[in-house]
Amino acid sequence: MYLLLMLVLLFVACKNDKEEYKDVAYFAMDANGELERPMNYRTWIYVGTPVTPNDMNDGKAAFPELHNVYIDPMSYEHWKKTGTWREGTILIKELVSVGSKAAVSGNGYFMGEFIGLEATVKSKKHFPNEPGNWAYFSFTNPEGGTLSATGKAFKTKQCNGCHNASAADDFVFTQYYPVLSSAKGVGDVTPENAAKRVASQTKKETKKVGKWEASVPTPEGLTLDIPLSKQQLFDYLASGKYKAFKNKEKEAHPSLGPHQKLGLPVRVFINDIIAESLEKGNDEHPLGSVIVKEMFNADNTLSGWAVMVKTHDKADNGNGWFWYEVTDPKDANKLAAIGNGVEGCVSCHAIGNDMVRTSYPLK
Ligand code: HEC
Ligand code: HEC
Incomplete structure (x- = not known):
């Protein structure tokens, strides 16, 4: 044979x-x-x-x-x-x-x-x-x-x-x-x-990305507790659905970070995934972690929301997080940022534990 x-x-x-x-x-x-x-x-x-x-x-x-x-x-x-x-x-x-x-x-x-x-x-x-x-x-x-x-x-x-x-x-x-x-x-x-x-594969990409722009794409098709596309996310926030998260700060308190103006009231809501991870004291929070921060004017009327969503297993210098901030609760277009790896957000958040600045347990 x-x-x-x-x-x-x-x-x-x-x-x-x-x-x-x-x-x-x-x-x-x-x-x-x-x-x-x-x-x-x-x-x-x-x-x-x-x-x-x-x-x-x-x-x-x-x-x-x-x-x-x-x-x-x-x-x-x-x-x-x-x-x-x-x-x-x-x-x-x-x-x-x-x-x-x-x-x-x-x-x-x-x-x-x-x-x-x-x-x-x-x-x-x-x-x-x-x-x-x-x-x-x-x-x-x-x-x-x-x-x-x-x-x-x-x-x-x-x-x-x-x-x-x-x-x-x-x-x-x-x-x-x-x-x-x-x-x-x-x-x-x-x-x-x-x-x-050809050596070009090893050359660094030189495209300049603005400080408040996404530097990497946001993955699609993830099943998360919150939608990530611009209009859907805004509608979700405006509907107040995040208030159903079990873990939240009891009430608004003066902000430590100049998101708007230092000292204006903020209030943080977190989903179960990140609550469990914070509870364990993890250094790396899991994919699917969601944080919504309400921001208020001096007269306690809502002025907008800041959102962080972990879209990857690793933080990867902020690229693994989706960053979003809108500065008008009635206008989805008043965006400060939307997308993954927004340098302006990351620069301040990098000193947090896996980018999170709010102290835990929530007050
Ligand atoms: C609008 C232009 C366009 C049309 C119409 C088109 N092709 Fe192509 N085809 C491409 C291009 C461009 C590539 C190479 C890149 C790629 O695969 O995307 C390709 C590649 C191919 C290849 C691989 C071999 C090669 O020639 O490069 C095959 C087989 C093929 N096409 C079959 C088809 C068949 C079958 C149809 C009709 C149902 C079709 N194509 C219609 C543009 C076209
Ligand atoms: C100047 C520093 C600074 C910048 C820039 C910044 N943050 Fe923050 N952020 C903070 C601090 C400090 C906190 C802690 C809570 C508080 O006091 O507001 C915080 C809290 C948050 C929270 C609540 C969860 C947490 O990490 O505590 C979210 C969500 C958030 N920021 C999103 C963003 C987004 C999105 C951007 C970019 C558009 C951004 N931040 C830019 C300082 C900053």
Whole structure:
């Protein structure tokens, strides 16, 4: 059995040497002219993973997922030798939903679930009338079930047109795949082993963030005791729902911090999560901790609210906290700050125990 396998491998290797790979097809069309779904494409050459997330596209991204792109190994070899796509080139695009947007390493876009599979094939034999002889397919089940066994070619204008107009190399978006752009026509060189690496990854980002602006994004999709979006949070505060928190200061007392004017009355309300953590004397409060501070004018009328919500497991110099302050209880737009890692807030709060300044037990 083992010997047989060796013989087969030897045979394949010899075939490659003779460049007969030109005839090796990694795809097959069925009797109805549909593309059979390739199996084992994850053992092909992995090309890269572009992502065009909804929250960078006004919630309306055409393809909101991460796209894992693969190319069949023979076509990669041919691309390396010639810088062109051979007859029979197939690229697969695996669609993966955006899952978490925060990890221990920082905020970002992390892969969630597999949601679909698409392919493009270049073949003069099969698609003589398609521009560039490229045809485009999907095996995605719109109901979210298993992938279909075969895929029908899309109409030219649905896919081919955009690829024709904007892709860098004969309908393929190599400009977004360094694995391919670095290999283009390099011959027998192995681009993956080239010593040169761009150093820009290690350069610090230089974008200046204002003192009262968020410096990192606020994670979405968290289940918290309080909403974090601007209008919803304001409505929540105006409704007084936070007054249901069991733990609160008995009454307003003069503020120690010049949130507004030193000495004006404030009153703090905290949810159970942080109450328990303060009780234990923790140095790091858990994700989900919520603090609402009412602020008053000298005549004891409400002047606004300040809010802190822990949106991460770690404080991370204030980036793990969401900061919010509104200075008019009737106007959601009178914001002093909203977002994570607001430097102006952090600068004063950093001396607190995990950013919290109010002394516990609450008075
Ligand atoms: C508006 C332009 C546009 C349209 C329309 C479009 N694509 Fe693409 N496609 C892209 C871009 C840009 C990339 C590369 C970056 C990415 O994946 O987001 C890409 C990448 C791909 C890839 C990976 C290989 C490659 O060429 O880079 C496949 C496969 C693919 N698209 C299939 C399809 C299918 C199937 C359709 C039609 C249902 C389609 N595309 C329609 C822009 C488009
Ligand atoms: C000049 C220092 C200073 C700045 C700047 C500051 N705070 Fe405070 N903050 C305090 C102090 C001191 C307390 C303790 C309670 C009190 O006396 O007001 C406090 C309390 C709070 C509380 C109640 C929970 C706690 O930590 O005790 C919240 C919520 C709060 N601040 C939010 C904010 C937000 C949001 C910002 C930024 C818009 C901010 N703070 C900026 C000094 C500051």
